[in-house]
Amino acid sequence: MSVDDIVLKTEELYYRYPTRSDYALINVNLDIRKGEFVAIIGQNGSGKTTLIKHFNGLLKPTRGRVIVDGKDTRGLPTSELARSVGYVFQNPDHQIFAETVKDEIDFGPKNLGFPPERIEQARQRVLAEMGLQGLEEEMPFQLSRGQRQRLAVASVLAMEPVILIVDEPTTGQDWRESISLMELIYQLNKKGHTCVVTTHNMNLVSLFARRVIVMWRSEVYLDGTTQEVFAQVDQILRAGIKPPEVYELARRLLPDVRLDRPIIPEDLAELLVKEREKIHR
């Protein structure tokens, strides 16, 4: 792979909020390539949101550089970055501002200068995908929290950004909704778009992410494939992370089995049965 594939890059990135004396990011060096699906996980306050806000230029480095699509974010206005980077806030109420659901969704595509037919198409598509049909004329603040969350994702997906950054998309959603939300992000990813998601739901991480970055105390603590990271139970516990139960069970019951991909309960059942056959042979 060539360097050109790197769409998000941080070089010795440090960040300090103006009101604070300590750093929220310390020497973060990351390369994220085109088409990756990356989960960023870690303790509350470890710096996840602070890090990803650098990818759309909401925050600019105190020291070091952030390069998005080959361009240093320091000189770039957020509006310019918005062409390639879509960003969904952790709290939908920090993002939603329009009077109606329709206006909220149309805002991005209009700003990007999409023609009217394309705006219409994009809106219909994301409304359907997010289960928000029929709510076009509703006021966003009268929707349930879960619906507002889906609206926030919908309005960013409508722009089909080449880089999608999502901060905790599934908070407060039930499992079925969480899966359908992640599935949509995954669909975009399969078309070659780069996706970066933060979440505290490790079961979802295991299902969707191929690469996991663990933040701890303002630094990148671990960076590897999903199964590699979840296998290092002692290290990640220290960083506030519990692996999904199947990894913990695999570690305790199948210490010699090296996982070559992320696993779900069905996979562990199969691995256990194989192990039993091996023991009894």
Place this chain on the structure above:
Amino acid sequence: MAIIELRDVSFAYKDSTVLALSHVNFSVERGEFVGVIGPTGAGKSTLCWTIVGVVPQILRGEFSGAVFVNGLAANETPVARLAQIVGLVQQDAEAQLLMTDIEKEITFPLENLCLPREEIDKRLNYVLDLVGLRENRLRHPFYLSGGQKQRVAVAAVLAMEPEILILDEATSELDPVGAEEIHDLAGSLKKQGKTIIMVEHNIDELARHADRIVVIDHGEILRDGPTREVLSDVDFLCGLGIYPPQVTQVAYHLSRQYGVQFEQFPLNVEEGEELFGKMLRA
């Protein structure tokens, strides 16, 4: 006598035709730990609001039936009076935070109870340590990370030491170890005799300490039984879009696809390790 009792409670929010609660009969004994699960919009928060009197006194609508909390009729007892018995951590932490620093957020309600200064300080330090925010105590809640805000909301209610503690998705933004700590804490409060109700989407954690699980959908109670019994019905839960504990799912697949027999399904990693370990050696 039950410490919480709902008798045939139905409720529709003002201007809404949907029954957020529909003929709900539900009671909780003193010292029980009840988990409440169900899809979004099922009525879980409405159930919580009913117990603290906010529905129908503040959030108005069409209410019928009766709710008793510690013998008081919750729909007519002043909400402030009920708050002395029941502490509710709201689903939306940000809506709960009102003060200019974390410390005030925790001590203000205690000052209103006219507790002595030493007692207030003792509780303050205790809850700050519990949620890991002692170093941040003087910071403005607004400038905290999402999960830190939720930690403050939990700490503020814990400091009130309510007889009944209701946590409405109060771990949704916590990191996994933080969520585990809150569940362990709820478990130990239960052992001290407190009554706990936890609304959760994180069933893996809920399975570890809850005595009983209630499943709600469309305002109706669909299941109400011992934790193991309810969570072992994997088909039923998946049908509602609920994700049972992974350990329980492993046992389900072993029995369904590979004919392995279990007397009962495991609910947590320790039980899983033991049962699956036996299976490997058998």
